[in-house]
Amino acid sequence: MGCFALLALLAGCTDAYMPDVIGTPPGYLVVDGFLNAQGVTTIRLSRAFAVASKAAAPVETRAAVTIEDNTGARLLLAETSTKGTYASASQQLNLNRQYRLRIITLAGKEYASAFVPVKITPAVDNLTWRINGNGLNFYVSAHDAANATQYYRWETDETWEIRPPYAPVVEYVTAARAIRPIAVPYPTVCYGNMRSNAVLIDKTTALTQDVVSDFPVKQLLPASERLYTRYSILVQQHALTKDEYAYWELLKKNTESIGTLFDPQPAQLTGNVRCLTSPDEVVLGFVGAHSVSEKRLFISRTDLPAGWPRISGYENCVPPDTVFLKPKGMVPPPKPEEVLLTAFGPQNMLPIEEIYIAGFLGGYTTKPRDCVDCRTRGAATRPSFW
Template sequence: MSKLVNKPAIFLLFVILVTYACKDPFTPGVDAQYKNLLVAEGFINIGGETTIQLSRTGDLNDWQSLIPEKDAVVTIEGDHGTQLSGTSDSNGRCVLSTRGLDLSERYLLKIITDGKTYQTSYLENKKSPEIDSVNFRIENKGFRIFVNTHDDANQTRYYNWDYTETWEIRSAFPSAVEYKSGKVVPRDPNVNIQYCWASNRSSAILLGSSERLKEDRLTMIPVNHVPGNSVKVVYMYSILARQYGLTREAYQYLEIMKKNTEQIGTIFDAQPSELKGNVICLSDPEEQTLGWISAGTVTEKRLFISYKNKPPGGAGEDWLYIQRCEPFVSPKDSLLYYINARNLIISENIFPQPGGNVWINYTMAREECIDCRLRGSNIKPDYWPE
């Protein structure tokens, strides 16, 4: 999405720029009607869990910025009497369990917020076919990840994907002791700080269509690229791809959104008026809203990539992740100084001296090099291989 400007003014501006090569910055005006618009996005996942994201368009000088819409009442209503409700949290998210919903019933979404009621019409359910496979090939100094799918019934045609990626993290140094309550004591061996896992949800709009093909089949559709020198592929990487079937109207809406997000900053971008969503304000039908709500089933498939899948011989720096973790030695009387500077102890080093005395120092490093919980969760995912 991009800033709304007056189109005749754009043309005049373009002529002036070409004629006079003006280098002064230009800030176009933005119509106030595009401030504080409700944005509703989500997919009613029949047989799964549904997340509806609500927000408002922000400041006039940056109307693409979004402000979470909290405390909105969100309801899914079925034409057979089904009703589910929840409330959006401080991040504008409302999560509903929709495992009990069925494709035989059509659903609409209703939102009550700020004294107004917003609603979709009854939505067409789209059953997503299974993902045939998720695979990768080595490309552009990394792993290019693809999905393959088809629909024997030739009924889907319009596809959308997203994914969650997860990767294993290991601490650079094991640590057997810690500074606690003014003392150096052994660490609890039951608290894992060496092996963790981090996750990330996709943000790009991933679309595919077989509309112009005789067969409803899509092959080698790229969904992600992981550089070979990324922390994500140091040990083990996983991607869970999710597939959604869309209506033609939903696909066209997302296609415009995709173009806008890829072309932010040009004065010839599509205007907000071209992004009319499918949520209507019942209290004021003239009020414009943004976003699109779809409904249907979701299919998914997981892929693992190991460090063993990297090219033989390491292939140089393009495939080598470098973590800046240099250990250092601290004398005993400097321990508290380094602890306060966010360093942790790798080991306590005790050196017996003549006469029965001992000399103690500590091998230390930055805390993120020792405690992996600062970069992820130490709870191993159920699906993670041994």
Template sequence: MLILGSCVEPYRPDVIQAPNNYLVVDGFINSNGRTNIRLSRTLNLDGANIPPGEANAQVLIEEEGGPQFRLVQGNNGNYTSQPLQLNPIRRYRLRIRTADNQEYASDFVENKITPPIDSISWKAESDGLQIYANTHDAAQKTHYYRWKFDETWEFTTPFYSVREYKNNQITDRMINVNRCWRGSNSTTILINSTAKLSQDVVSEFPIIKIPSNSVKIKYKYSILVKQYAQTKEAYEYAETLKKNTENIGTLFDPLPTQLTGNIKCLSDPAEPVIGFVSVASEEVKRIFIKRGQLPIFWGTLDEYSYCALDSVELKDVAATFASGLVLPVNDILNEMGSTIGYTASSAECVDCRVRGTIVRPDFWE
């Protein structure tokens, strides 16, 4: 046993620590709205940091034989265009010049017209809320689809605070910090093909499944589904990316394969570039789901189960509340109705802005 144990050595292939720093282009050209592109760089496999955004680049949408449209730099490698209405019969590409004067460009790609979303449907299944997308193309020209989504939900903190510590004293709280809204975006690759079907129809494509005890459906939940038509090449790239990033970890999953995008480095053709830029119009549809529409036996996981009320004496007010980590909730009164202290709890148990925003979304019903 000792001999066998001494023969085991860790295997660390060179690729884990390879100092590669390739450009990553994430996004698509939106032909009927704002285009958002994020530029970043690859990291080696044992790196612990988030991929850094590529700053100070010049990013353009270029029409074949036509005008160019500049994207404006935002935070963390994000670049955004003005709302555009691109010509549906022309081809477009993305052109990039980085701060070190390296030039990159995608292939010119046809502008795909996305058919409308017919409906967003849902079913309350035994273990959760399943949401679906339904669409079709009567002209039989799409065949390749991709979806993204934005979620928004309403939530409350356990304690309703009527007091706040401000300017070194306890005062009445003027805004409600008990009810907030929170959101998230899709992170998985959602694609589907009807190329092998007799009709270009997508029926009940699963978008997301929300567990029956999720806090997202405690009060009211909304999802905005975004739909895009894809070329065959864009679909195949997304399919490979999905296999490489999501379908790994077991003996029966497919082996990772080389990603071949449509972006090239013009300054150095041998330099790999990660990404695939497609051009398509965007179709969106939003639905709301209220708690009363769901099974009454569904319970909600209490994400604030650790929260508790404490009491703070008047002499300890400044020492307790000055840091902002603990917030007052209400007065503690004696038999004569005079304030002798305050109930209090941690900021995240009182102020919902720790996890969300008190600003009601414009679209909220």
């Protein structure tokens, strides 16, 4: 047997391997958020889950969550309408005190982060964009004249317009099994949104000045559908302590640097949150205390090179399909209401407009809901900043 044949045989006998430890949910508490020194603190509590699981991460609901300073003063966070998410009232943390997060779960387990100092994040000096061979690139610049920040983290929040190719004038009424003029039109524009989960960090400890210049935070390819009409990006800046920066640096390595046997292998990632009830229990997350500064910019299609492709994301939705009330070749032809029920009843298809043949209604143009109703891809409510 030749070498290539042997390799093919071995490849055919290879099964996917999923270790038991990966397939079994450990149920570790995951604490996501920080103590906002000048505003509303939002904390998300969830549980670690199996890699092979297709379900969303289980959230920790009905917990008692408080912010506590080193004098014993406490501020309660209330669970919001989003289960597992807890928020405080707007607050101003005392720069002369240290703070921590305290959690008591519904099951009675108690957790607390380490006490940390409060840092004030300097302003974002500049948020700029430039076009090069790779597409549209965004950069952030900042500095701290007092040299007190040194450790930075950024988050991006993108918003863009979504414009569907169709504006239906009719709709299918299930109860009547009939097509009627549309009562409430579908929105002609929606707004997509994406908050980045990339770890964007930088430090200035090796520099003589606490200055960050043109740190890259986002790149969009020329064919991105987010650039179809109008696009906006918000960059939020966080000042970190040395320990918090080390946590995010390790998280970045664990999530982005694993590719071959020669890459750094995953390290144990925990943070500064501990279980007071069971000290040996693993808890994931780092809770720091700092303010946030941010800057937003907008880009219109006219700002971009004319030669860039204009992609809406609906290219596969054009042209529309057609539903005929009397399909050819069917003897006897089905009743019109039966055709409509088959086309628009149990299926996720929407009628768009009428088709007339020789002066008589012959059918309707149609497409799946995802091609017609932009609310499947974004929100119809216009953002306040738009």
